[in-house]
Amino acid sequence: ILSDYVVVFKEYGIYLLTGPTGGTQSIIERSKSVGACSQRSIASNENYLLFQANDGHVYSFDTVNVIKQSEIIQGSIDNVNTTQLTKSNSAIYEEKGKKYILNYASGTSTTPDATLVLDLDRSAIGSQNYNEKVWLPWDGISSSVMVVYSDSGREKLYFGEATSDSKFYLMFSGTNDNGVAIDSYYETK
Numbered sequence: 001i002l003s004d005y006v007v008v009f010k011e012y013g014i015y016l017l018t019g020p021t022g023g024t025q026s027i028i029e030r031s032k033s034v035g036a037c038s039q040r041s042i043a044s045n046e047n048y049l050l051f052q053a054n055d056g057h058v059y060s061f062d063t064v065n066v067i068k069q070s071e072i073i074q075g076s077i078d079n080v081n082t083t084q085l086t087k088s089n090s091a092i093y094e095e096k097g098k099k100y101i102l103n104y105a106s107g108t109s110t111t112p113d114a115t116l117v118l119d120l121d122r123s124a125i126g127s128q129n130y131n132e133k134v135w136l137p138w139d140g141i142s143s144s145v146m147v148v149y150s151d152s153g154r155e156k157l158y159f160g161e162a163t164s165d166s167k168f169y170l171m172f173s174g175t176n177d178n179g180v181a182i183d184s185y186y187e188t189k
Helices: 071-078 082-087
Strands: 006-010 013-018 026-031 049-052 058-061 066-068 089-093 099-104 114-119 135-138 143-151 154-161 168-170
Touching: 049 089, 049 099, 071 114, 071 135, 082 099, 089 143, 089 154, 099 143
Parallel strands: none
Antiparallel strands: 006 013, 013 026, 049 058, 058 066, 089 099, 099 114, 114 135, 143 154, 154 168
């Protein structure tokens, strides 16, 4: 649901349902060429729905406009395994700034093994200018599904592991490295 509409995504199309339930509902077609590759890739921000399409790119939709968000990261999009797009999954989460987190299968992988993050606080989502988008690559997440859950008024992000261990993890839950060194780096101007 976005604004006063129920938004229906198809693989190659976006439709809006409006009006009360029953025979008086209207269907408004907004796109014939772009739709969602996976229902789990769709995430809702207050003003936009963000989703991954069958070309591997991430788009936003505001009930009128469909805007490509990932043009600036074409090299990463070229590595998306398009035969496994139905396994892509995402969430919008606000632990350390609001972000759209997308996990997808890359290269020849058959399970999601790559993560791209769109920084919603620093990106102009409504802009057609791809230079106004801030993307971050993340490592080490292989999720089959992501869920944002409110616990005592605080939102938490959980994801189910897509590999054989089938565990469920809580993101940003501490500094325990589980006995394995954490590779990290910090970039400045």
